[in-house]
Amino acid sequence: MNKCSPPRIAEALLEKVLPADLKEPLLGDLEEEFQQIQFNQSKQACQIWYWRQALLTSFHYFNQTQKALIMFAFSVLFFVALTIFAMELSGGASMFFDVPSLILTLPPALVFTLAVSTPGNVKQAFSCLFSGHVDSLRQVKSSVMVFDVLGTSCLWLGALMTLLGWVAMGSHIEDVAIIGPAFAVSILTLLYAMGVKLVCYVAAQRINYLGQGLSPNLD
């Protein structure tokens, strides 16, 4: 009889969600039982059984091990909801959405961040933020630096692009029909940049907080 392996994605989910001390025994128990049930159940039934166990188990441990991710996601969602609410009060949210304004700030800021750091450090910074786990003060410093560079360069790019828009408006000062939309777009660029800076500030503070209990000797 050809034995199949447990579904890799379900295993990866459990690896991510389970507390470190339970990963080995719990994943081992699941694999042992998975191998046993293959003698009297179809391959598909075994996969469904594993997925069911993985999802139910993840549900049990998600809040325990992923609290940092939940709280960060909640705070960002709260910020987005409040911003949209304020936009609606100001006469409709649609006038606040402008893709070019976002493209002018976020991607160049990300490129600057990659230029002063490394792709590995950027990945590690987001990983620390979402997992709520940091191993050393060096990791804290490099992750905070990533969010500082991302947020600050985004803010400066926003300011720069806004000024650039004002220069363009100044050169067409006689055409009032152009100035209105151009002014709105230039201010939107600054608004987006400030939003990104705010989220990056919160992310950096979160990582600083996570690193508070770490000893300098762990560097």
Added chain:
Amino acid sequence: MAKSRFLGEFEQFVLLAILRLGEQAYGTTIRQILLDVIQRDVSIGALYTTLTRLEDKGLIRSAMGEATAERGGRAKKYFEITAEGKRALQETRQSLDAMWRDVKLSFVGVKQ
């Protein structure tokens, strides 16, 4: 009066399963005995949550065992009931027995 420690229903089942299994009490076997004896199909996550809680209370202790190929090279975590665990189980049983004494089953809707 000393504060007695009563156990929840599932905690009692898990402790009794560990007692029945003796030296072979680990996640898979505990889950299996719960299914075979009381037809309770609990998820492995729910079982480990209870096991962790019982260990935190000092009612059981655990030790890592051997890794086998059928477990993907992962080690087992064996559980053993402590003296305090046995005492808590005993107290809960005595309390339940005391409450059940003189209760006619007809009172709770069971025909005798």
